[in-house]
Structure formats: structure tokens, C-alpha cells
Amino acid sequence: MSLSEKFWNASIDELKQGYVYEERDRNGFYVCLVCGKAFEKGVIYKENDTYYEAEKFTTLHIDHVHGSMFNWLLGLDKKLTGLTDLQKGLLRAFRQSLSDGEAAKALEIGSTSTVRNHRFTLREKAKQAKLFLAVMELVEEKPEVSSPFVSVPRSASMVDERFAITEEENAEILKAYFKEGVDGPISEFPKKQKRKAAILRQLIKRFEIGREYTEKEVNAILSEVYPDYVTLRRYLIDYGLLEREDDGSVYCVKI
Structure with a gap:
């Protein structure tokens, strides 16, 4: 799957919500990060018998057409996410608020301690990713003297x-x-x-x-x-x- 530069330039919050806001020719648009479809601010959109303002309709578009951003992002190739199939399964279980025992049973991976270890590993991975992002932003900014x-x-x-x-x-x-x-x-x-x-x-x-x-x-x-x-x-x-x-x-x- 080829992802747009707009997708890669989006902030974490924008990736979570699945869209970005941008201005074009003095008009504002909410743009879907998955397919690039844009919805103009101020325009009222209709679905079935209900009318929605642009931003709300953008969120409905993402849910109805692409599924939740959580599932869509998790469905990306391992080359992009760095996550194994087992880790993806665990994250889905955690999002559903399954206990370690319930997750172990659902994924057929053995004891609750195994799930607990994976949970710890994923949290450590999140910390590392956060620090890496901070470092990369500093690389981009560069010290003023240089x-x-x-x-x-x-x-x-x-x-x-x-x-x-x-x-x-x-x-x-x-x-x-x-x-x-x-x-x-x-x-x-x-x-x-x-x-x-x-x-x-x-x-x-x-x-x-x-x-x-x-x-x-x-x-x-x-x-x-x-x-x-x-x-x-x-x-x-x-x-x-x-x-x-x-x-x-x-x-x-x-x-």
C-alpha cells in the first residue's frame, strides 16, 4: 500500500482521528488520510435522513468506508508498523479491555504471565517510539548555531x-x-x-x-x-x- 506524504506528515493526533484540516483557496477542508477524500468546512452533508457538518461527516466516512483508524492502522504491513501478528492480536485484545487471562485464552498463547510479558514489551516499545520521535524532531530542527x-x-x-x-x-x-x-x-x-x-x-x-x-x-x-x-x-x-x-x-x- 502506498501512503501519501500527507499521511506521513500528519501528527499523532491526526493519525488517530484519521484526517487533517487544511485550507485551499481560502476554503477549509477535512481530508481523509486513508483515501484523500476532502469534505469542505461549512458544507452540510447528508447520509440517509440525517444531516452532518463537514468534520462530523469526515469521521463517519472514515468509520463507514475504512473502519476505525485503530483497525486500519493495525492492518498495515509489518514493514510499516513493526508489529507481528501476535502483537496485533494482543493489541486488539487490550483495546477490548480483555484481561490477561481472557486474552491468553482468545489468542491461544498459554498462560496469563505470557500475556503480561507481552503487555510489558509493548509498553516499552511505545516508550522507545516516543523517545525516537523526539530525537528525530530535534534532528529536523537542528541547533540554531548549525x-x-x-x-x-x-x-x-x-x-x-x-x-x-x-x-x-x-x-x-x-x-x-x-x-x-x-x-x-x-x-x-x-x-x-x-x-x-x-x-x-x-x-x-x-x-x-x-x-x-x-x-x-x-x-x-x-x-x-x-x-x-x-x-x-x-x-x-x-x-x-x-x-x-x-x-x-x-x-x-x-x-
């Missing part, structure tokens, strides 16, 4: 050789992601750092040096580029291109 954009104007070359991009590479990246030209939207926000760097350096050009922006103004500019403008805003700050007051009241180009 940012390739710290204290350099947007026209300067990047300092960190890991992010060095030739003019030819930069042009190819922009052409690949700005399919309607550099003044238009991007087709997606890549994971690779070089590509992010090229896109962000282009985006900062949409802001005037010396001008102060409110968060709403920043969001308005970035929402024309990509639905997930919050991610773009965060990376512009993380990469030292955009800076803001601690209370988020003022944003400006970092020079």
Missing part, C-alpha cells in the same frame, strides 16, 4: 556544506516543486533538507526586508504557497530566515 541560514542575508550562500546547492541544482528543485512558476504554489513540501532549503530560500523572497508582519499576514502569504502553511512558517523560523517575537506578535525577515 543552521545554514543563521545571521546571513537571504542572498548569501549557505554556510553548512551539507546544504550546499549549486545554481543548477537550485533551479531544478524550484522547477520540480513550483510547477506554476516560482510565484505560484508548491506541489508538495519535501523531506530532503537540500530541497527544503531551496524552497524556503525562494519563499522568503515573498517577504519585505524591514517590514513587520503579524502572524495572520504571514499565514496569508504562506497559505497561497501550500495548504500546510504552519509547517512552512515553522521551517522558515527554524532555518533562520524568518524571526518572530517570543509572543508571536511580530514576524520579520532575519538579516
